[in-house]
Amino acid sequence: MRPTIKVTLRLLAFVLPLAIGAVVVGFAGDFRQPPAAKTAQRRPTAVRVITLAPVEVLPRVSGFGTVAPAREWHAVARVQAEVVETHPRLRNGEVLPAGTALLRLDDTDLRLALAEIDSQLAALTVKDQTLAATRAVMQSDLELSRADLARQRQLVTQGTAAQASLDNAQRIELAARAKVVEVENALALNAAEREVLNARRASVARSLDFTVITAPYDLRLTDVAAELGQVVTAGQTLLAGEGTEAVEIAAQFPIGRLGPVIRAMGAGRTVADLKARVRLPAAGHSVVWAARVDRVGEAIDAATQSTSIIVRVADPYSQAAPGERPPLRRNTFVEVVLMAPPGPALVAPLDAVRGGKALVVSAEGRLERREVSLGYSIGDLAVIADGLAAGDRLVVTDPAIAVPGMEVKPVEDKQLAAQLAASAAGAAGSAGRGKGTK
Template sequence: MPKFIKWFARALAVSVPVALGVVTVAYSDNLRKPPAIKETSRPTVAVRVVTLAPIEVVPRVTGFGSVEPAREWRAVARVDGEVVEAAPDLANGEVVSEGTMLLRFDDTDFQLSLAQIDAQLGALVVKDQTLGASLGIVTSDLELSRAELTRQETLVEQGVATQTRLDTARRAELAARAKVVEVENQLSLNAAEREVLKAQRAVIARSLAFTQIKAPFDIRIGEVSAELGQVVTRGQTLVTAEGIEAAEIAAQFSLGRIGPLLRTMDEGATVRDLKARVRLPAPGHTVMWNATVDRVGEAIDARTQSTVIVVRIDAPYAQAEAGKRPPLRRNTFVEVILTAPKRKALVAPLDAVRGGKALIVSAKGTLEARAVTVGYTIGDIAIVTEGLSEGDKLVVTDPAIAVPGMAVKPVEDKKVLAQIAAAASGKGGK
């Protein structure tokens, strides 16, 4: 190899690494800096909102309870006797009208006792007639005796008659008076005996009335524990029944929900002024009954802080329709809805104002937190009394993706708005 070429190769072997080192040192500051970041614009997040406006609200509160008859009845034997007749409809579940004879006992002994007393009363009438005739006779005899006594007294004063004849006249007058008193006393005794017999007759007649048991009002028969030929004793329960003219539901209501409901009404309004409906879920549909608030329970449940409000439904059996509206029977569990007069208010989904906080979309298109006051709630909606105004765009999107201050694009949720309006008016299922 020529010497020149060898020399040139050695020069390159030394100069190239040195040159690379110099270049590396020269550009080391630039190598430490990160690459420039290219600016990008984030897309605006869309959030679902409802624009608030006063809507018609039917303030209401719900409670639950079981159906009970407004009146119950027990037929208790008031006399001893054998059952000799029973009504054909005397069976569990049968409905009978007021005045229907249900059971009749053997009344032979009572009838005989009445006949005996009537005979004694008849005998007293005859005695009174006889004594009346005797009284007339002895009264006439007394008048003659008194006249004779007066005549003898005059004769004695004139010295014509003796004292002996005067004494005889006096004894005759006393004897006649005694006979009158005796007959009058006998008449008085007869009158007293007549009153005793009448009282005895009244007692027996009353007992005789107890030999028939009749329905005191329209009833539905419950348990029957008497049958033909059975000998019953006084005090034995023979039939249980319940009235069908009305049903009652003693429903439990939270005090914390009843108070706000009353505050929506005029001053001085009470629970009795609320309207009531009874709701029974049935397969495929819901059955409703109109009711009235009858009374408020006295005691407060210490554990739940609830009170009992009793509502009444008139003629529940008459309102029954086969396949559509079942009769309200004992122990049926139902929902009771109490409503106040309708009014306009700002209504929001309960989840959007939970905890007293809400998010709205401001005029700048950003999220803004608001503190709100909820007057009362109805199901899944809340009636807002403070913190929100008409025209506010309330965010109903999941709060996990909504942060105060972030720029958003409000999208009106018409479905939620319709649900709010339906629930507020009472057409949303409750």
Template sequence: MAGQRGIFARIGMVAVPAALGVAAVFYAGRLKTLPEPVAANRPPALVRVITLAPTDLVPRISGYGTVAPVREWRAIARAEGEITAVAQPLAAGDIVAADTLLFRIDDTDLKLDLANVEAQVSASRVKDQTVEISLGLARKDLELAQQDLKRQERLNTQGVATQAELETSRRQALVAETKVTDLENQLKLNAAEREVLATQRGSLERAIAFAEIRAPYALRVTALDADLGQYVSRGQLLLEAEGVEAVDISAQFPIGRIGPLLRLAGEGATVTGLGARVKLPAADHAVVWKARVERVGDAIDATTQSAPVVVRVDDPQGQSVAGERPPLRRNMVVEVELFAPKRAALVVPAEAVAGGTALVVSEAGTLEPRKVETGFVSGDLAVVTKGLAAGDRLVVTDPSIAVPGMAVKPVEDETRKAEIAAEALGQSPGAAKPGSGMGSGAGSGKGGGAGKTPGAGQ
């Protein structure tokens, strides 16, 4: 009995699984097919868009350059002697007003020489007076001698006067005439001497004037090379300074960017007709100075292919405000903006049209790629000239999968529109806020195609 039970147990261990397998195959055809998973009804991807409309734009380009004074001046000694007076204060960095006495050089010897010349001129005039008196007497003597000569000639003709008496009269007349001539020549010599003295006097007066050195215009002292009590010679450098009435900035601008700006400025526009301003970035705000385009440099940089444009800022010292706007000083590196008159244009984020392609949301709510052309790019903005029109809804962030025809849900990004409007006018858009285009995913930039991660910038 025990052996039979073992045999039946072994048969059951094989037969039962086999029967279950046959039953499963038999009933498999009768079982209903399980419903396939229903495709997930995912909502359309959210994308941020801006509805395009003409925007006021101040086209501008930026370059960088260093500040230099318009005028530089050096004080050179034109008289020699000891420095007896120096303006106070007078040191490097000090600003002195126009016509300020900077140095006085000892002119005592020059004044003594001038007094000597003046005395000689006075003596010459006294000589003239005495000579003129003598000349008057000599002319009377000559007149008498000539009358006596005529009388002797008449008497000699009549046979009354001898030839010897006639010769004596002629000799006396000649002597009187010679004396008159000598006195007249003396007057002429005196006049010539006075002319020489006048020249000497002018030279001395000029030298005395050189003994005082004054500021020709308002100056900022950059170097002081002489001091009180120092003996200086002609040609010696005393002081170096620069004018404070204006400064020039020679900024470099790529040639390829100046042309588009001029085209936006209108027909016949020139570089010197553009507006200009100078900016200096600060910790909490940008410092700005009004400027004007003075000229265009003549040399093109062979390496960078950029052209120098010189702008001028008038009265940088007067425009300075303590704690807010420092004075423009030599060698400061500043940003120079050239801008054209304000005009309306289709202004979009440059990232949104990178590569000449843009994404727009169609009327059906699907993504539609567009080929676009830009005519001007300034910073983060671009001016679209072809491919987009007012009313188009431009995508300013990429969806997770940019498939043409994909359904999306557009969300108008009013903050980004406001930033674009402010930046187009050259105003500060302010700090970026969530949803204003600063991507929160791995993508970077202002959400115009730079960020590629799901939900970037939303």
């Protein structure tokens, strides 16, 4: 019995699980239920936006040019002489005030020439005095001859004197008159000679003034070519310098970029009415000088279609500060900014409205495409003329798939809005500065 029980138990252990599995499989179809339906919901795409609002805009346009002195001076020798004295600071780069005696030439020969002319003038004075005395005597003799001639004429008329006596009296009167005329001619020649000598004296005295070279105005020496003991010739350049009272920058501006800035001032205004500033990019900061528009260049550049506008910076050397503000020196490459009076306007990043189209987020949170007109641009900053209004939420970054009508999640970019406002106002270091107005 025991072996039979073991065999039976083994069969049950194998068959029973198979039977239970078959029952479960058979009834599984009756208990089967469809899976719960899951609703597919797409999350809105996040986009950065700025809410448009009027900001203060400074219309401006940038050009570039090099610094040049407003006045240049070259000292040219007017006489031939030796350099006998020079200023102790007569060397390149020195700044000397107006009226400073820079060098002196030997004037010995000129002074000798003056002394010679003065002696000739003195001799003429003595000759004039002698001739004047002689003329007085000759004039008395002439008067006596004329009286005798009148008497002889009367006697001849009365028949008491011969014609020969009258003729002799006439000859004596003519001789006396000739002597007076001769003395008067000599006095006239002396007067003419005196004028010649006075002209020569003035010329020599003028040349004497040329022996001392003085600074005509506050001057920075740029080239000293004369040395102590050197003999210079007339026409030789002795030294050169440039005035320190002002510098000029002839900056080039595209014609098309000037128009919007000039129009921003209103009708009847010209380039001369624009305000100007000069900017020198420096490490870590920008150095700015106030300037004024002085004049417009005479021609348009054929290759670039740009015009030259000359601005003037007054007293650039006194504004210099070591380590902070260098002096405006010749050939320094600088930026010139021309500005119109500021006014309110809507601004946006230029990339957000490129091609005359922009994306905005509607009140329902969906993308809308707008046609936009630009007034002008300042670097990366666009000034809106039409198509957008205050309160519009402008998309400043394109989403991965930008389809009008799609639902988006706007994220306000306050930092960018602040940067745009600073750039529009012309703040130093703001975005878009220094690239010109289109």
